[in-house]
Structures are given as structure tokens and as C-alpha cells.
Amino acid sequence: MDSIAIELRGIDKSFGPVHANKNINLKVRKGTIHGVIGENGAGKSTLMSILYGFYQADSGEIHVDGRQVTIRDPNAAIAAGIGMVHQHFMLVENFTVLENIMLGAEESQILNKGIAKARDELKRLEREYALEVNPDAVIEELPVGLQQRVEILKALYRRADILILDEPTGVLTPAEADHLFRVLEQLKSQGKTIILITHKLREIMAITDEVSVMRRGEMVATRTTAETSVEELAELMVGRRVLLRVEKGEAKPADVKLSVNGLTVKDSRGVTMVDNVSFNLRAGEIVGIAGVAGNGQSELLEAISGIRRAVSGEVHLNGKAIDVTGHVDPRELRDRGLAHVPEDRHHVGLVLKFEECENAILGYHHDKRYLNGVFLNVDAIRKDAEQRIAEYDIRPPNARLKTANFSGGNQQKIVLAREMERGPDVLIIGQPTRGVDVGAIEFIHKRIIEMRDQGKAVLLVSVELDEIRALSDRILVMFAGRVVGERDPDATEGELGLLMAGVEGRKEAAE
Amino acid sequence: MDFFHVIVVLLESTIRVSVPLIFAALAGLFTERAGIFDIGLEGKMLGAAFAAGAVAAITQSVWLGLLAAILISVALSLVHGYASITQRGNQIVSGVAINFIVAGSTVILGEAWFRQGGRTPALAEGARFQTINFPFADTIREVPFIGPIYADLLSGHFILTYLAFAMVPLSWWILYRTRFGLRLRAVGENPGAVDTAGISVIWMRYRAVICCGILCGFAGAYLSLAMTAGFVKGMTAGKGYIALAALIFAKWRPFNIMLACLLFGFLDAFAIRLQGNPLPLIGQVPVQLMQALPYILTVILLAGFIGKAIPPKAGGVPYVKER
Ligand SMILES: Nc1ncnc2c1ncn2[C@@H]1O[C@H](COP(=O)(O)OP(=O)(O)OP(=O)(O)O)[C@@H](O)[C@H]1O
Ligand SMILES: [Mg+2]
Secondary structure, eight states: OOOEEEEEEEEEEEEEEEEEEEEEEEEETTOOEEEEEEEETTHHHHHHHHHTTTSSEEEEEETTTTTEEEOOOOOHHTTTTTEEEESOOOTTTTSSHHHHHHTOOOOOHHHHHHHHHHHHHHHHHHHHHHOOOOOOOOOGSHHHHHHHHHHHHHHTTTTTEEEEEESSSGGOOOOHHHHHHHHHHHHHHTTTTEEEEEEEEHHHHHHOOOEEEETTTTTEEEEEEOOOOHHHHHHHHSSSSOOSSSSOOOOOOEEEEEEEEEEEEEEETEEEEEEEEEEEEEEOOEEEEOTTTSSHHHHHOOOOHHHSSSEEEEEEEEEEEEEETTTTOOHHHHHHEEEOOOOOOOOOOITTTHHHHTTTTTOOSSSGGGEEEEEOOOOHEEEEEEEEHHHTTOOSSSTTSGGGOHHHHHHHHHHHHHHHHHSEEEEEEEHHHHHOOOOHHHHHHHHHHHHHHHTTEEEEEEHHHHHEEEEEEEEEEEEEEEEEEOTTTOOOOHHHHHTTTTTHHHHHHHH | OOOHHHHHHHHHHHHEEEEEEEOOOOHHHHHHHHTOOTTHHHHHHHHHHHHOOOHHHHOOOHHHHHHHHHHEEEEEEEEHHHIISSOOHHHHHHHHHHHHHHHHHHHHHHHHHHHHHOOOOOOGGGGOOOOOTTTTTHHHSSTTTHHIIIIIIIIBHHHHHHHHHHHHHHHHHHHBBBBBHHHHHHHHHOOHHHHHHTTOHHHHHHHHHHHHHHHHHHHIIIIIIIIISSSOOTTTTHHHHHHHHHHHHTOHHHHHHHHHHHHHHHHHHHHHHHHHOOTTTOOOOOHHHHHHHHHHHHHHHHHHHOOOOOOOTTTTTTSSOOO
16 A cells, blocks of 8 residues: 555646746545645645645646656546546536536537436435435535535545545535545545545544645655644644644623614515524623534624624624614725625635735725825825734735735634724624634634633634634524524633534524 | 518518527627627628628629628627637727727728729629528418418528528527537636636637627628618627627527517517608607617616616626736
């Protein structure tokens, strides 16, 4: 079992001025699960996309099973037995599962002939790996967990021996992630080789045999998982010691800043997503809302921040009502001291094509200090942005760079800096560290706690239970649109997990 | 003239004016489903009509005329393809440029070669398409009801007319039942998925553009070799834009396209019929209003009043892997 499935030698790749991979060497042993970790923008996805033939390396060699191969396009990678599940899914959203799986592997010019065969093969794979999915379902109607399953099936359908998974668990619920890991174990026991990219060090420790660490385009270390620790890996990734759990003192809750009463919200199809939710948020405390993704947290945030209209209920900000069932002007909410870090930074939080400094004032562009009469005061805007870049350690420190060119973690810092810096009374944060590396997580967590200590009221929504437990002073658990329980931050993971699954909640409600 | 007869005549001319719309809209279907917006249908059709008229006039062969129409139209499509696929240019700009270039150069070349004010010489019988009469059409015509429908509506059209209507199910079959169609639709929705599946995005899109060129060639040839006997400057008169509107109105689906083109064709035929004939109760309807109706209907559709028209997701966006 000591043969090498994949060997990369001296891989180098630049995107224009960005040197994404610098002379990378990597050996992956056959029949093992090999983890790859690194900060945002370290070059992990780039390296894997080169292996998959999606990008071309500027120089370097790829060896598969001891033979040097030229991988000019994904076709060559598929032929060499390599399959990849991309960080951003590569699915045609209005196609069915079956069509997506067949695409590129149709067997013949006319579809009908291949369809029956594909169905049979899909059934076999489903049975073998417990990867059930309705072949006739349309992708856009499936939850992300199932979409990812389709991606995995796509690779298995093409008989991949080497499977690359790029941050597969970022979008999964804990139960789904567990299931995925069982599938990976099973694939491994069949002799398949797996490369797993993730930001979650716990997953690395739990499932990988070996782990390689990347930092700023370089491969800095490879360790046998059994002989390393989370602390060592975090330090290797960031290049300095990292606090995995940020210190925080006692909360000193004061007046109620935000009160939510009987809030009910429906989604565009008319399904009740938030069902009669009530809670208070006080100055100087962090209230965490835990729950499996899709249980109404997103809609709750949207309703409070004025993006989505509520059906009924009341919300008071600083004692004064917000017209959540009517028209809410987000600008007015900002003026009244409510800041919002949206869950989906790409679609709601940023305009990726804008320069950093332009994004740094989005929504605050009418602020007098950025204006010169009716014109924008570009100098003031840039100076302000540069100051914020320094404060929040946003990298690269260039206010004129297009926002799309920052890594995920740094984009998140841009949004946080914008919303926190105005000193709002109430800060609503959704998924502050989704897809963000440990170094940036530490920084963001510290800032959130600082806000609390300055006497701000913070409402935190996250699907990461660890994050909720590390930051919150009180935890509300949402299930199926309802708040099914309130717990202290030292409640056990198991207890919260049951609430999140709706098990405990039903009992509590019945009592 | 009884009412039934009026209807038959109206429907007959509906079919006649719908044919180029159907060809052009199906042409647009192939490119837009592959993710390339094509506002240049008008220009391609016009170029094809000119090529057909000119070559048929010179060679006296209708088939060489048709071939020339297709070649010119495919060549123009490839220009659009090169600009928008290979050079990743703006697809609207490229399409508009083609429309302008063709509108101008057909007049200049026509005048230079034939000196008839931008026309091509009138075509003799052998150099243009002839209508096809079904067997017994004349005998059955007298049978009430069925007779006129058979003799005037079904029989007596050009071969290109029948081809246009045959292209509708054929296009559907290609798009939904073949590997080529599956990949073509995929490349218009998410080229990344196509690329990672090991298929060349660029080659797929070029093939779509070529299909478009062929169909526009038929549309143009129909105008100058069938509907009229020769090319007249600017003879497409906005049909390419109407076809584009029909494509949107039909939500990018083949059978809907046929219905939309027939509807727009009917409005056109109706407008011609109305000229000088005031409607009872309503009175005289301005022609301009009738001509604008296809666009008005499309705008109403786009505003969300008649369902939703969702364009192919990757439409108009060049495929760029490395920023
Ligand atoms: N297609 C592209 N064009 C230009 N630059 C790119 C492209 N893809 C990635 N980059 C740049 O290359 C660097 C490495 O990016 P990559 O996506 O490989 O990082 P990563 O380690 O996967 O990060 P993350 O954890 O955020 O996914 C980044 O600076 C990124 O901006
Ligand atoms: Mg990545």
C-alpha cells in the first residue's frame, strides 16, 4: 500500500500578477485520504484545478500511478481516473440530475440509448454508497447537500479512482457531513484515493491519513495526521500561533436594544419560514441563533434588516417600532443604528466588480464626509478605506483593487469593517466566517467580542455550532422556523444538536 | 367575399410572412441557447437575401442562390462568433455592427454590380423558388370548408415554407434528444459545467453559431428567392428584430417559437389587410400600431404579465476561466 497515486513536481502557476502556486511538490499515497489546508487564497483550489486540467500550470510535472501524464484539459484528467467536486458546483441548474450526470459521458449521439444505462448505473452507485437522489429531480430544486451528492455521483459515474473534494463540507449540515465522511471511508476501503480540502481542522483530524499545508502559494509542510495536532496545523497555516477559541469575559447585558415579537415570515412560495418568533437583544450581549441551515434563520435576518417583508409581528429598535410588515428603508435603519452583515457576502454584501474603497462605503455613500456637494469625495473615501484596511489587516492592502480579487476571508473583513466601524447600536451578523480560514476567524471573532464589550447588541446567526458556542452569551436554537429552546453557551454539543434536529424541541413544546 | 374566405386568405398570408420569422427565430434559438446573444439576425438575413438574389441573378440557378445565402450567413455568424467567443467581446456590439455593415454594403455592392438602385435584377422563373401544388388541389378546392383549407392553406407554398415548419420539430429533437443538444443547452446555462465535463466550450459555441448561420441563410433566401423575385435594399425591414422578439416571447422553446412567429405573422397580415378598411365599431386602426404590436406584446411579457421569460443563464457572458 505504499505506491504513490499522485505526484506533483514543481507546479507553478500565475494569474496575471497573482502568483497562486509556487513550485509545489506533493505526493499522495494510493488508498489514503489526503487533506490539504491553507488560508483563503493560499492556492489550494488552483492547485487542484491544475491537477484536474481546468487550469494549465505554467511549469511542472504531474505523475499519476508513477507515470508522467500531460493533463491538458479535464478530459485528460477524467481519462487518467481523476474526478473533482469543485468548491463552486459545476452543475447545470435547470437540468435534471440524470442530465447533469450524463453530460460529457453520454455514450452516443442520441440520448435515448444512454439514458437507460445511466439510470441503471446510477441505481447501482446509489445502492453501493447510500447516495440516494431522485434522477429526475431538477438541480435548482434540490438543497445544496443533495447537489453536492450529484457532483460526487458525477465523478463516480466516470469511474474516478482519485477523487478531489474542494471544501465539500462548507455547505453541509453536520449530519450531512458525517454521511459524506462515511462515503469517503468506504471509497478509501475500496482502494480509491481521496484529496480533501477543508478549512475545518477537526475534519482533517477525524478523517485524513496525511495532511499538507499551503501558505501564500507555497507548500509548507506535510504531516502524518496521527502525529500532528490542531494547534500545529493552525500555526503552520497562518505562520504564527492562533487562538482557536477567543478569550472573552463576562457579558454585562444592559437595556433592550432590539425586541422581536411574534415575527412570522413567509418565503416567495408562501411557505412559513419564520413562525411566531420572539426574543429580546440587550446592549452588551451576543445572542447566537443556532440551527441547521434552512430552518428560517436567513429569513429572520432578512426580515429584521428590512430586506424581506414579514407577514406579522413587531420589531422594536431602540424602543421605536420598525415597520417590518410594511415598507422598511434599510437606509433609515442604518441611520437608526442598525448594521447588518449579510449571510451572502457575494450577492448582498458586496459588488464584486467595484474597487475595495467603493465597497467600503456601500450604503453609507450619502454620509457627508464622503460627499463634495453632489459629487463623491474620492480622496476622503480612499483615505478612509486605507485606514480601515490597516485596522482590519485586509490583504493585499490596496484600496483600489477590484473586490473580486480579494480572497473570501478578506472580502468578509471588508464587509465587517464597513458595518462595524460606524459604531451601530445593534449589529446583525450572518455566517461571519463561512469559508474563512482560521487566521481570519480568530480576527473576526475578536472584533465581534470587542463590539460587545463596547456595549453593542450583537445578533449572530451561524450554522457553525462551534462558533455559536464560542461567541454567544445566550443561544437560541431554531428549528422549522420556530425558536425551540434557549440555552447557555456551556450547553453540550449533544444537547444543542438534539434541539437543532427538532428532537428535544418537540418535547419541550409539548410540556 | 364571405367571411370564411377572408379567414383563409388571411391565414395564407400569415403563413407566408411567418416563414422567415420562423427560420430566424430558430437560428437565434441555437445561439442564445448556447449562451450567445444574437442581435445580428437582421444583418445575417439581409446579407443572405442579397447573396441569394445576386448569385441567382448571375447564375440563373435558385440552388446556387440558396447555397450562397447560407455561405454568407454562416460567414457573418463566424465573425460574430470570433468577436464574442474567441475575442470575448461584447455580443450586442458585435451583433449591431454586423447589422450596420450588412445594411450598408448590400446597397453599395448591389449598386456597383447591378446599377438598379440597390436592387438585384428581377429573377426569371428558373432562378427563383416555385410553389408546390399538392395532388388534386384544384379538384378539391370546390369542396366546401375542407377544399379551401387543403388547396389554399396546405398546398401551394414554397419548399422553404414546408422546410421552415419541419425545422420546428427537428430543432426540438436536436436540442432535447441528442448529445449535441444537451451540451448546447448546458453551455448556455453553465459553461463551467461543460468545461469540467471534458467538453470544449469554445467548439460547442462555434457549432451553435454555425447552426444559426445556416438557418438565417434559409430565411434570407426565402425573402429574395421565394417571397419576391429578387433582392430589394433593406428588404428584411426589421424581421430579424421581430424574430428576436418572438424568440423571447416564446421563452426560448421551439414549438412556442412557431406559435409566436405565427402570431406576429398574423398581426402583420392583418395590418396589411386592414389598410384602407376601417374596422366596424373601432374605425381606422393606424398601421404603425399594428406593426408595433409584436414589440409591445414582448415588452408586456418581459414585464412579467404573461408568465416569466428566463433567458439562458450564461447568455451574453463570454466564458473566461482565468480573470
Ligand atoms: N481564475 C482566476 N483568475 C485570476 N486569479 C485567480 C483565479 N483563481 C484564483 N485566483 C487567485 O489565485 C489565488 C489563489 O486562489 P485559490 O482559489 O486557489 O485559493 P484557495 O486556497 O482555494 O482559497 P479559498 O480557501 O478561499 O478557496 C488568489 O489570490 C485568487 O484571487
Ligand atoms: Mg478554494
